[in-house]
Amino acid sequence: MGKVFEVKSKDEFSHARTGVLETAHGEIETPVFMPVGTRGSVKGLTPEQITETDSQIILANTYHMMLRPGADIVEELGGLHKLMAWDKPILTDSGGYQVFSLSTLNKITDSGVEFASHIDGKKYILGPESSIEIQNKLGADIIMAFDECTPFPCPEERLKTAVNRSIRWAEQSLKSHKRDDQLLFGIVQGGIDLALRSGCAEGLVSMGFPGYAIGGLSVGEGHKNMIETVNHTATLLPEDKPRYLMGVGMPPDIIAAVKAGVDMFDCVLPTRNGRNAFAFTQSGAVRLRNSIHTKDSSPIENNCDCYACRNFSRAAIRHFFNVGEMLGPTLVSIHNIRFFQRLIASIKERIKDGSFSSWADKQVEKYQKCGLCRDF
Amino acid sequence: MGKVFEVKSKDEFSHARTGVLETAHGEIETPVFMPVGTRGSVKGLTPEQITETDSQIILANTYHMMLRPGADIVEELGGLHKLMAWDKPILTDSGGYQVFSLSTLNKITDSGVEFASHIDGKKYILGPESSIEIQNKLGADIIMAFDECTPFPCPEERLKTAVNRSIRWAEQSLKSHKRDDQLLFGIVQGGIDLALRSGCAEGLVSMGFPGYAIGGLSVGEGHKNMIETVNHTATLLPEDKPRYLMGVGMPPDIIAAVKAGVDMFDCVLPTRNGRNAFAFTQSGAVRLRNSIHTKDSSPIENNCDCYACRNFSRAAIRHFFNVGEMLGPTLVSIHNIRFFQRLIASIKERIKDGSFSSWADKQVEKYQKCGLCRDF
Ligand SMILES: [Zn+2]
Ligand SMILES: [Zn+2]
Numbered sequence: 001m002g003k004v005f006e007v008k009s010k011d012e013f014s015h016a017r018t019g020v021l022e023t024a025h026g027e028i029e030t031p032v033f034m035p036v037g038t039r040g041s042v043k044g045l046t047p048e049q050i051t052e053t054d055s056q057i058i059l060a061n062t063y064h065m066m067l068r069p070g071a072d073i074v075e076e077l078g079g080l081h082k083l084m085a086w087d088k089p090i091l092t093d094s095g096g097y098q099v100f101s102l103s104t105l106n107k108i109t110d111s112g113v114e115f116a117s118h119i120d121g122k123k124y125i126l127g128p129e130s131s132i133e134i135q136n137k138l139g140a141d142i143i144m145a146f147d148e149c150t151p152f153p154c155p156e157e158r159l160k161t162a163v164n165r166s167i168r169w170a171e172q173s174l175k176s177h178k179r180d181d182q183l184l185f186g187i188v189q190g191g192i193d194l195a196l197r198s199g200c201a202e203g204l205v206s207m208g209f210p211g212y213a214i215g216g217l218s219v220g221e222g223h224k225n226m227i228e229t230v231n232h233t234a235t236l237l238p239e240d241k242p243r244y245l246m247g248v249g250m251p252p253d254i255i256a257a258v259k260a261g262v263d264m265f266d267c268v269l270p271t272r273n274g275r276n277a278f279a280f281t282q283s284g285a286v287r288l289r290n291s292i293h294t295k296d297s298s299p300i301e302n303n304c305d306c307y308a309c310r311n312f313s314r315a316a317i318r319h320f321f322n323v324g325e326m327l328g329p330t331l332v333s334i335h336n337i338r339f340f341q342r343l344i345a346s347i348k349e350r351i352k353d354g355s356f357s358s359w360a361d362k363q364v365e366k367y368q369k370c371g372l373c374r375d376f
Numbered sequence: 377m378g379k380v381f382e383v384k385s386k387d388e389f390s391h392a393r394t395g396v397l398e399t400a401h402g403e404i405e406t407p408v409f410m411p412v413g414t415r416g417s418v419k420g421l422t423p424e425q426i427t428e429t430d431s432q433i434i435l436a437n438t439y440h441m442m443l444r445p446g447a448d449i450v451e452e453l454g455g456l457h458k459l460m461a462w463d464k465p466i467l468t469d470s471g472g473y474q475v476f477s478l479s480t481l482n483k484i485t486d487s488g489v490e491f492a493s494h495i496d497g498k499k500y501i502l503g504p505e506s507s508i509e510i511q512n513k514l515g516a517d518i519i520m521a522f523d524e525c526t527p528f529p530c531p532e533e534r535l536k537t538a539v540n541r542s543i544r545w546a547e548q549s550l551k552s553h554k555r556d557d558q559l560l561f562g563i564v565q566g567g568i569d570l571a572l573r574s575g576c577a578e579g580l581v582s583m584g585f586p587g588y589a590i591g592g593l594s595v596g597e598g599h600k601n602m603i604e605t606v607n608h609t610a611t612l613l614p615e616d617k618p619r620y621l622m623g624v625g626m627p628p629d630i631i632a633a634v635k636a637g638v639d640m641f642d643c644v645l646p647t648r649n650g651r652n653a654f655a656f657t658q659s660g661a662v663r664l665r666n667s668i669h670t671k672d673s674s675p676i677e678n679n680c681d682c683y684a685c686r687n688f689s690r691a692a693i694r695h696f697f698n699v700g701e702m703l704g705p706t707l708v709s710i711h712n713i714r715f716f717q718r719l720i721a722s723i724k725e726r727i728k729d730g731s732f733s734s735w736a737d738k739q740v741e742k743y744q745k746c747g748l749c750r751d752f
Contacts, residue, residue: 064699319445
């Protein structure tokens with residue numbers, strides 16, 4: 001494979017940039033926001049509906065797919081793209097995050113993690129070799145090195161041990177990787193400890209990954225700590241490689257991270273909040289279960305071009321939630337994903353026309369005021 | 377309004393016919409199958425997805441809409457079409473069926489039924505005047521007279537009283553009806569008692585409704601009793617008016633009823649069975665939760681042109697059900713509705729080209745053999 005990532009334009013007043021990332025299932029224009037299809041489906045949406053939100057790439061969770069239906073079955077069925085009926089790019093995470101947050105851990109050793117499934121208690125071992133083997137079978141376009149995820153806050157010694165282990169696991173992930181058509185990204189860990197972030201970034205960059213993620217954030221550290229860490233870490237990563245901030249986030253987080261030079265994002269909030277009748281709008285959160293919307297004939301957001309806003313009133317959507325119709329969660333999830341994709345489109349446009357930096361500061365301030373900051 | 381229904385072609389060997397029914401929201405080609413949007417939503421589908429199944433008209437339940445969000449709110453929001461984002465024809469039932477089957481009845485008098493809501497026990501009264509007033513507010517294109525629905529089996533005396541009351545209520549419904557843009561249909565009751573059916577049909581026909589429904593079937597009487605009753609009743613109804621068999625049904629029921637001269641059908645089975653992973657196919661039922669589909673890369677039905685079959689394997693759909701993703705019910709519901717619409721399309725084609733009658737008998741036999749009869 002030739003050059004997989006190319007920076008197309010740079011912001012004069014910040015580290016923000018636009019770029020193009022080449023994958024086996026087509027080009028991705030960055031910055032990019034990836035909706036999450038945890039178990040092979042972006043909850044409540046068909047691939048057709050996801051496409052209509054202008055999403056270019058979706059994420060699936062290795063942990064969930066390895067438990068059900070299992071990597072061998074996915075492979076036998078022709079891979080994740082076929083299973084999910086999505087022929088554009090897919091990214092799988094390494095499973096590390098879910099192993100450390102969802103399952104019952106039995107043992108962490110240098111070769112991996114022994115855990116019990118959160119579904120039936122069945123025992124599994126996941127480490128750099130097996131995570132990559134599974135991700136090779138799932139067949140996503142971008143796959144992630146296996147890492148140790150720490151909680152926030154985390155004692156210094158534990159954080160240090162985890163970072164060192166993640167560096168070793170990154171190297172083992174790289175060695176285990178067998179498919180040329182998949183891009184394997186390394187993941188920088190280190191919590192909000194900037195020195196640990198530096199060491200981890202340095203270790204990974206020397207291994208020459210085609211892209212780098214910043215992991216271990218959006219776990220309770222707050223917007224300020226997150227952005228401080230992202231500002232520090234992004235500049236340690238090669239200019240000519242894509243940078244991916246995992247699991248982030250709320251609109252002001254995304255805008256501030258783009259300013260720091262981040263290119264890729266994923267987050268469950270658009271769909272999770274959508275299922276809870278919580279809609280993102282430029283003027284703040286709209287809670288559609290609220291009785292003030294009982295007779296509200298306006299759309300979720302004026303001037304929104306999404307399928308929900310073009311067709312349904314807030315009153316109708318409130319009714320669907322009120323009587324438990326699936327259409328409610330579907331409509332608000334569609335709106336929320338479209339809201340994020342429109343935010344990304346504005347960001348790209350601003351970077352290209354040179355107005356990004358000042359706009360970004362005002363946007364972050366606006367979203368913090370209206371409650372769409374990550375600590376809402 | 378001029379001529380609302382026109383018979384376009386007649387089958388030489390049976391009472392089957394094709395026709396066009398004119399409504400305020402466009403023409404309906406009959407025979408027609410109406411998916412059910414109980415509470416203002418065809419469960420699991422957006423209006424866009426319903427349109428893709430080639431559905432021309434959908435049904436909403438007056439009982440459910442009167443309880444939540446309430447007829448006044450629907451009216452204030454611009455009517456059902458606006459609430460549901462469906463600008464093609466809609467039919468509402470009278471609420472009678474649900475009042476008699478879902479709620480706790482307090483009292484039946486000649487002026488209506490006093491009942492307690494199945495949701496919160498709140499007391500309501502529904503009768504011919506109020507049902508029509510509510511249906512006028514909801515604003516569907518076709519509305520139904522308020523009738524008394526009896527269980528199966530039903531003691532003769534009770535059935536007789538109910539039929540006589542339904543005839544009086546039909547007349548009161550007609551008098552209460554205030555909107556020229558809505559077609560009010562009368563409903564013939566009488567269980568499987570052919571003499572009662574005759575009397576009821578005669579009474580209603582003398583009132584001059586623009587269309588007639590056959591109610592009180594598909595309540596446990598079985599295919600043979602149902603079709604015997606339909607054969608008897610359909611011929612009592614005017615040739616130049618549409619005939620609607622309410623709540624029916626399974627493919628062989630529909631085919632046999634078309635043969636008897638019925639033009640319209642509605643049924644919850646495509647979506648209810650869809651949510652339970654039960655798919656209709658020409659070769660019988662496919663139960664997608666079954667483990668034999670774990671690695672089954674074929675679509676639900678070969679040569680089906682629906683969104684589900686064009687994009688997803690049985691294995692993928694089984695996986696979505698297995699992990700509880702909404703996409704599973706959505707996909708099988710789409711397939712099932714499309715299956716019913718394709719059945720209707722075949723019926724229409726066969727009536728037009730003169731091959732309907734012999735084909736119909738073979739189809740009924742086939743579906744009974746493969747388990748898609750109504751007594752499965
Ligand atoms: Zn919208
Ligand atoms: Zn299909």
